[in-house]
Amino acid sequence: EDDPRSFAEREVADRLAKLACLRLWMAYRGVEEVDSIPDEEVEARAEALSKETGWPLPTVGKMILYDGKTGEPYDQPVTVGVIQMMKLAHLVEDKVHARSTGPYSLVTQQPLGGKAQFGGQRFGEMEVWALEAYGAAYTLQEMLTVKSDDVQGRVKTYEAIVKGEPIGEPGIPASFRVLVRELQSLGLEVEVITDSGEILRFGKEAERTRPPKLGLGLLSFSGE
Known part of the structure; x- marks a missing residue:
């Protein structure tokens, strides 16, 4: 289980535990009034006692x-203990x-994603750049047509295979x-011209009689 405390909090707890351990060790070695030793001097006093007597410091x-x-x-003490590991x-x-x-x-006509939905492999913008x-x-x-959202093309491709x-x-x-x-919602008319010169229009505009165009590219308004 992860420790919810911050790194600083754990540092403080570890330091307090170390100081308490050093105080107990010095008291066991005969040092009197170890509680009166300031925290910042405990480690120095313990190291000095260890050098004088040859007793190893507790870890x-x-x-x-x-x-x-x-x-x-x-040259340094090593942590020894049982480590709990979780296998992924x-x-x-x-x-x-x-x-x-x-x-x-139903919205984009593109394959769903993920194994759970029996979906396809995502081919995003950066993958398009790679093929480019x-x-x-x-x-x-x-990738961008018969394997994606070309509704008629993917059916014909599957039948051909x-x-x-x-x-x-x-x-x-x-x-x-x-x-x-x-683009049509912005008031722009879009049409596709094939290599053979055929004009493909989209939406309801393909069913209407389009007004003639002026030389300036503006739509003319006819009235009687």
Whole structure:
């Protein structure tokens, strides 16, 4: 059990115990009125008595140990006692986990995290930087689309793997659609233009008749 006291409190307690032990030792050796000796002089008086008489100083919980090779004593007393240790039961067999498909978050459409939820391995911002540094563009694209929140792409990829067919192109991840919604909430219109020139629009704007654009990039208002 951990000692709830602070380091300073334990230091004070250890010092008081040491002074009490030295006073008892000096009283046992015939020194009179040991209680009247100031605390700051107890250690000096005890060391002087030890040098005069050759009696070894008492040690609280410590013993003089000897080098097994030379037989000479160590220069400092060594704490001797029973130590209580707790074994951490973190075993590999309890940690190993794998997933092909599984549950997804209803909010982000990304895989859940943790073995308990049968989730996927987290691939965060710094891991993205690592793949960018290596130039692993295709691996990075796979991590951010079909292995994450590309809802249609991950279903098609799984079917292609099961049927042994080539894996198709990834789609648009759900996180990008969330970003588009946030930009639309600011009054900004976002559209994606593919390599073939096809324009992809998001949300209700794709179902409406869009007003013509002026040369300045502003929306025109038609009225009769």
